[in-house]
Amino acid sequence: MTEQQIVPQPPIPPTPPAPEPVPDAVALQAEVEKWKALSRTNEKRWNESSAELDTLKKAGMSDQEKALETARAETRTATLSEVATSLVEAEIRAQSASAGVTAPTEYLDLTRFLAKDGKADADKVKTFIASLPKPDVHPPFPQIQGGTGHSQPGGTPFTSMDPNELADLIAGGRFI
Template sequence: MNSNASVPTSDESAALLAEIDKWKSLSRTNEKRWHAASAELDAAREEHAARGEEAAEQVRAEARKAMLAEMGPRLVEAEIKAQAAQAEIEIADLRFMDFNQFLTPEGTVNVELVGELIESRNTKPLYSQNLGLGRQGPSYTIPALHSSRALDARYR
């Protein structure tokens, strides 16, 4: 049997060890590159997700603003009617009222301002209506005016 074929010489073993070290070094380099690329990919994904969330939040805010711009006057009208009903007053015509003046800058109903409107419409008389205004009804009778005889017979 040939003993030279199975046992490497010192030059061959040095070359094999050098080849092993070379591949280990390349493997470590590739692993470092893979980790760097993975970190870069994760950072890009996070940035993309953050931008997507930011864009979604912006779309939500714009949709809310548009909805409040459209529905705000109707909400104000409903609030006016509700507060008027609670105060037991009747508001006859709301067609010519600018409901936008009752909206806050955020687009919500300014309930305090609506309350001021209702209070201004809920006017009570300044003076009591049953004092000092003269005769208010038949509290006394004049006998000559309320006679059962005919008028021509009274003066004969």
């Protein structure tokens, strides 16, 4: 009897899948627009559902619960009215600092920058900041008196590099 030896063969590697085609800019933009539209649709549905839920909650409230909810809303409004101008001032300072301008807040009617919810309206603040004059980025170069040389004509000539004499010359002849 002869035994046959079976020699194992290395497995055949699977063929790699074909590379996916690289999408072009138009296809990518279409995909982005599709997801934005879906997001807007979902947000709209959520807002509608939230409004419906609030309506149902209010309809099922007792008179005491309605009074409590009204008191909470009034308290929130009063609290925001106390802090609102500080919030607006902080928003103006932050946006003016990022724009590189100075905004005079002490003479402004800060209530004009409030949104309906009592918070700072960033769009109104941004419009105000955009209307402010921009600082001069490159101040004018100071003119050198007496020409472009390193010393003024008719100035006091110095004869030595003695530190005491130079200090007297800089101080205008006075002792430092």
